[in-house]
Structure formats: structure tokens, C-alpha cells
Amino acid sequence: GAVVSQHPSRVICKSGTSVKIECRSLDFQATTMFWYRQFPKQSLMLMATSNEGSKATYEQGVEKDKFLINHASLTLSTLTVTSAHPEDSSFYICSAHSGGSSTDTQYFGPGTRLTVL
Amino acid sequence: EDKVVQSPLSLVVHEGDTVTLNCSYEVTNFRSLLWYKQEKKAPTFLFMLTSSGIEKKSGRLSSILDKKELFSILNITATQTGDSAIYLCALVNSNSGYALNFGKGTSLLVTP
Numbered sequence: 603g604a605v606v607s608q609h610p611s612r613v614i615c616k617s618g619t620s621v622k623i624e625c626r627s628l629d630f631q632a633t634t635m636f637w638y639r640q641f642p643k644q645s646l647m648l649m650a651t652s653n654e655g656s657k658a659t660y661e662q663g664v665e666k667d668k669f670l671i672n673h674a675s676l677t678l679s680t681l682t683v684t685s686a687h688p689e690d691s692s693f694y695i696c697s698a699h700s701g702g703s704s705t706d707t708q709y710f711g712p713g714t715r716l717t718v719l
Numbered sequence: 720e721d722k723v724v725q726s727p728l729s730l731v732v733h734e735g736d737t738v739t740l741n742c743s744y745e746v747t748n749f750r751s752l753l754w755y756k757q758e759k760k761a762p763t764f765l766f767m768l769t770s771s772g773i774e775k776k777s778g779r780l781s782s783i784l785d786k787k788e789l790f791s792i793l794n795i796t797a798t799q800t801g802d803s804a805i806y807l808c809a810l811v812n813s814n815s816g817y818a819l820n821f822g823k824g825t826s827l828l829v830t831p
Contacts, residue, residue, distance in 0.1 A: 608761075634817055645807065645821045646762070695761050699817045706751040706811045708819060710761035 604630045606698050608711035615686055616719055622682045623714045625696030631676035632698035636708065637669070640693040652679045686718040721746045723810050723822035731828045736798050740825045742808030743790040750813040752791050754782055757805045757824070765793070765806075798829045 605628040615621050625635055634653050638646040650671050652658040658671035670682040679698075683690055693715050697708035722745040732738055744752065751769045755762035766775040768784035768791055775782050779798075784791045795802055805826050809819040 636818060645823045646819075648818050648820070651816060651818055697761075697819075705767065706753065706817050707764055707767050708753075708817065709764065710755075712760045 604698070604700065604709040606696065606709045606711040608696055608714050610714060611712060612715045614717045614719065617687055618685055620682055620684045621686055621716060622680055623694055625679045625681070625698070625711050627677045627698040630700045632700060633676065634699040635673055635679040636697045637671060637681050638695045638697065640695060646695060683716065688718045691716055691718045721810060721812055721820050723808055723820055725808050725822035725825050727825060728823060729826040731830060732798055733830055734799060737794065737796045738798060738827065740793040740806050741790060742792070742822055744810050745789065746810055746812050748813040749786065750811040752784055753809045753811070753819065754793050755807040755809065757807055762807055800829050800831055803827055803829045
């Protein structure tokens with residue numbers, strides 16, 4: 603299957619700082635990328651949908667000014683957690699869709715474990 | 720509001736057993752249902768189902784969809800300890816682009 607990378611895999615930061623997470627599709631062009639977060643023992647919750655060259659669409663309850671998403675190219679999307687607080691500590695996972703109506707399969711990155719002290 | 724309900728939430732079996740995981744759903748505009756396996760990190764894709772009654776098979780895993788009764792099952796035969804993982808069912812609504820709506824998952828533990 604297609605490969606999606608995420609960087610960093612783990613980050614620890616102080617409260618009030620900003621953290622940027624990168625998501626790259628390595629062997630295909632991703633017209634759409636998705637950002638999810640997962641709390642311990644819970645399922646993945648969609649945060650936002652990111653289309654290349656346009657503004658991200660955020661799910662209800664997700665603050666767009668806090669979770670900045672940039673999808674500057676067909677292979678890269680970034681999520682910046684601004685002014686992070688301990689409650690933002692979570693597992694953040696991106697996924698990429700190659701486009702086209704023939705498949706709904708998304709390929710997931712390995713995730714980023716964010717810990718805010 | 721769309722719903723995805725998985726059962727059981729957790730399951731412990733012995734190696735060699737066969738397991739059936741369930742996923743029922745409610746959706747306004749069904750497009751597809753997907754199964755993923757999640758071990759320590761991100762989910763890995765197993766199956767995508769769009770049509771009723773057509774079994775998808777990959778090795779010891781198989782899955783089928785019933786669009787009339789609104790459910791899908793994932794079967795694993797001759798389980799191995801490496802099958803221990805969380806199995807996630809996700810729904811795609813035609814009105815939501817390609818976004819995945821996940822169930823809570825079934826945590827499977829296969830003991831030696």
C-alpha cells in the first residue's frame with residue numbers, strides 16, 4: 603500500500619509553545635489529507651479535512667485558530683498546535699487520500715505522540 | 720447523525736480460535752465501509768466494502784457487508800498472537816467527502 607510519513611513521531615513541549623507536525627505522502631499525490639486525534643483507549647476522532655491549495659474544513663468543536671492546517675503541496679500537510687496546553691496532549695494521526703472516486707481508502711501515517719507539560 | 724457501533728468492545732481468545740467482529744451502522748448516505756487494524760501506532764488498511772453480499776478475503780481475514788441490515792462482520796480464522804490489535808470499522812458518508820467516521824473499535828487479544 604501507499605506510504606505516509608509523519609514527523610516528529612514524538613514531541614514533548616512546554617505549555618504555551620507551538621508545535622508543528624508534518625504529514626507527507628511518499629509515493630503518491632494526496633489531493634486530500636485528514637487529521638485525527640486519538641485519546642488513550644478511544645477511537646480516532648476526525649479534526650479536519652485538508653485539500654491542497656484551499657482552506658481546511660474543521661469538524662465541530664475543533665478550533666481552527668488553535669489547530670492550524672496548511673496543505674501547501676500534493677505531498678505535504680502540516681498541523682500546528684498553537685499555544686499548546688496539557689489537555690492538547692494526545693496522539694495525532696494524519697491520513698492521505700489519493701483522489702479519484704474509485705476508492706475511499708485512506709493511508710495513515712505512523713502518528714505523533716504530543717505531550718504538553 | 721451517522722453512527723458506527725462495534726461489538727464486542729474487547730475479546731480474549733486462544734490461538735487457533737475463530738473470531739467474528741461486528742460493526743453496525745446508521746448513515747444518511749452510505750458510500751463505503753472500511754476495516755482497519757491498529758496495533759501500537761497508526762491503523763493499517765484491511766478492507767473496503769461497498770456492495771452487499773460480496774466477501775472480501777485476505778489470508779485468514781475476511782469481511783462482508785449487509786446493506787439491508789446495516790452491518791458488516793470481520794472474520795479471523797485460526798487466530799495467531801500477531802492478530803492481537805484493535806480492529807476499527809469506519810464509515811464514509813457520500814456527503815462528507817472521504818472523511819472516515821470511526822467506531823470505538825474492538826480490542827482483540829489472542830493468547831498462546
